[in-house]
Amino acid sequence: ILYRAMEAGYLHLFTYQIRNYSADKKHHSVDDYTYGGGAGMLMQAQPIYDCFLEVRRQVEEGKGQGKPRVIYVTPQGQLFTQQAARELAKEDNLIFLCGHYEGVDERVIEEIGAEPYSIGDYVLTGGELASMVMIDAIARLVPGVLHNEDSAVDESFTDGLLEYPQYSRPEVWRKRRVPEILLSGDHGRVDAWRLSESVQRTKERRPELYAQWMQAHPDYGKPKKKRKSRRREGGEDATD
Template sequence: MNFHVLTLFPDMVSGGLNTSILGRAAAGGHISLETVNIRDFTENKHKKVDDYPYGGGAGMLMQAQPVYDAYRSIEEKILENGGKKPRVIYVTPQGRVFNQQMAQELALEDELVFLCGHYEGIDERVLETIVTDYVSIGDYVLTGGELPSMVMIDAVSRLVPGVLKNEESAEFESFHNNLLEYPQYTRPEVWQGKPVPDILLSGDHAKVDKWRLLQSEERTRERRPDLYETYAREGKALSWLLKKKIAHMDMIEVIRRGQAELLCGEEEGVLLRDVPSGAYMMSAVDEDMGERLLSLIPRGLKDGLYVAHQEFLKESICRRFKGSVINTCVQAVYTRKTPLEEDSRFCIKTLDTSYLGEVYFHYHAVHDKVYLEERLRSGMMYGAFVNGKLAGFIGMHAEGSMGILEVFEEFRRQGIAEALERHLINRILEKGWVPFCQIFTDNEASVKLQQKLGLRIGRDTVYWIS
């Protein structure tokens, strides 16, 4: 991922972000940081970039032209290298409040531009021209946008594959699943008369995990009641979804992986929006509850994507949102925690964007190039190689299901599909997630493969509607 910061103080930004974990990540090529000095783009011989505001008022405003020219210098390089127009984040108390979910959303981008304001702000006309996201880190005023930008870059970078040595750290630290982190202890066992809790010395991992969860819940309830309220709502939603665990595993995992925007969570129905894919997922006890859920979805969505777990929801979605493409699936879930034995006959490795051409050539009828490129950048697509040649691939979809499975014709009937799925299941287990996939109801070959690998096949139908 590439970060670009438009600033009056480039040394402040580069000095703060080129050390420790982020410094190592940059050295390893996982992220890059470019600071662009806005003063370099002014025509004023004194490098002046501010002026008095029209209409009077205190302070000075940053002028539009230097900011615009500085941004264009970045945009032109990105477009010349085959990239798309980048998201431009302007840090302001007037923006959407930054949180972990937004960090996950931004981590899916290839390029991010941060615009750091100073003085009394920036001429509104250039903001209207280049800014895509107005973001706040809290209801207080700072002297400039550099510190908030650095905070966001740090939070987003941690979610980029390869940045953290211990990949679990990004999953289980503060704010994961709307719970604060439990208290931590290290040596000595007793410090100033305060001992480490006995449970942590017991060696009973199940009891330790339970204690940590209770501590996280209590700490969140006391210190962040707003977060705890969201956590409690998710708990209520899960109580409904867990009644049919296999059928609802897609929605359960979206919640557990922290990528759900929960729009309604009750004991008779759940509606959520999966942030990475934008899909609205829903399940309801009856038609009345279903209509309540559907009324919460905005009308007029362009390219709306919906996942229904009951037929009456499918029919209502098609009426309300003019859904015309319906894929009927069943859920398959790997319910064990033990990894599968991998097939040593094939070399399986992570695919990067250098393989986009081959992947798109073999899979363009199913997904577009932009989606496949984003999946390759996620670090969750894998290829099987035979004698150094790519023979097939598999990946994880944006909402978390296994898929994008293709074995090239000349390499079929050699067990490559099974080997690829074994590998992906193990990588998902390493993250502490539950591997699952959705199979078209008429795909008997895929059903047999899932059964062979030990996945449980759900009896209930899942409908993908677009």
């Protein structure tokens, strides 16, 4: 999908080798020991900053709208969510800085204004895989990338809930039937069933999301108040 989107010009992806910007012209090293001691190596500020300047220059020469937003991919970052993907999809230019080793010199993160993001509470060998996950989630929200843009609207996390169960043909498979309500043709009942299933699935699998959703929808599941009718003088009905 992303390949077709790039071919059609909906988005462009470029990669940059930070080693090419190293001041060490012999070994092209980009890491060194940390001040204060500790295990592992740290990515240095200089090659990252020089690479950033080159990327920013190319963006400006390409007449990109506004400054590129810089995302630092790190397990220390705020959690990358569908809401974050929607927000970042509105940007014209994004730069992803992929951490390695023990991370990146804090000074360059501050200098370039990088925003730390994480895809989960675990550690990878580098930020490349995490950045690819984020790019995929963001790119599919760019208008034109998906042929059916409703696919990006009617799915898990879009409204704060996990997606409802879905079924395709045949109606019966290994004695398991498609729920009758989905065959009814009653769109109102189908929508109500899907919402109910989404809420229940979220409650079972992601209780923290369920709690957030219920807080935003306190009236969900409560019986609707019946309207009271009273008789006015003159025989007219009034509804409260």
